[in-house]
Amino acid sequence: xxxxxxxxxxxxxxxxxxxxxxxxxxxxxxxxxxxxxxxxxxxxxxxxxxxxxxxxxxxxxxxxxxxxxxxxxxxxxxxxxxxxxxxxxxxxxxxxxxxxxxxxxxxxxxxxxxxxxxxxx
Numbered sequence: 001x002x003x004x005x006x007x008x009x010x011x012x013x014x015x016x017x018x019x020x021x022x023x024x025x026x027x028x029x030x031x032x033x034x035x036x037x038x039x040x041x042x043x044x045x046x047x048x049x050x051x052x053x054x055x056x057x058x059x060x061x062x063x064x065x066x067x068x069x070x071x072x073x074x075x076x077x078x079x080x081x082x083x084x085x086x087x088x089x090x091x092x093x094x095x096x097x098x099x100x101x102x103x104x105x106x107x108x109x110x111x112x113x114x115x116x117x118x119x120x121x
Contacts, residue, residue, distance in 0.1 A: 001028045002029050002030070003019075003032050003064075004030070004031050004093060005019055005031070005034070006031055006034070006091045008080065009036045010036065010038075011086075011087065011088055012088065012089050013080065013090060014091055015078075015091040015092060020094075022067070022070060022076060022094070022095045023096045024070050024072065024096065024097050024100070025070075025100040025101055026069075029066070029067035030066050031047065033063045034063070035063065038086065042082040043062070044061055044083075045061065045065075045080050045081070045082040046058065046081055046082065047060060047078060047079070048078070048079050048081065048090075049067065049070065049077070050076070050078075050079075050090065051070055051072075051076045051077070052072045070095060072101045073095050073101075074094065074096075074097070075092055075093070075094060075095060076092070076094075077091070077092055079091065
C-alpha cells in the first residue's frame with residue numbers, strides 16, 4: 001500500500017510534495033497524518049476527501065486512514081475534523097487520471113477480436 005503524508009500544524013494541513021501524486025481508480029493508498037499537540041486525546045477523527053464536485057468522509061482513529069476510490073480528477077483535497085470542533089484546512093494532493101478515469105464511448109470489439117479470444121480459450 002502506498003502511503004501519502006500530510007502534516008497538520010496550527011490547523012493547516014500540508015501534503016508532503018515529495019510523495020508525488022495519487023493515481024485515480026486505485027484502492028491501495030493510505031494517508032499518514034502527523035498531528036500537532038492540539039489533536040492529542042482526539043482518537044476518533046474523520047477525514048474528508050473532496051474531488052470532482054463530490055466528497056466522502058472516512059472515520060478513523062490514530063494517524064492513518066485509507067483513501068477511498070478517487071476518479072476523474074486532477075486534484076484531491078483532504079482535511080480532518082474531530083471532537084467539538086477541531087478542523088483543518090484542506091491539503092491538496094495532485095492526481096493523475098488512470099485509464100479507467102476516462103469517459104470513452106464503449107464500442108463492441110470487432111469480430112476478429114472475438115475470434116482471437118475464442119482461439120485463446
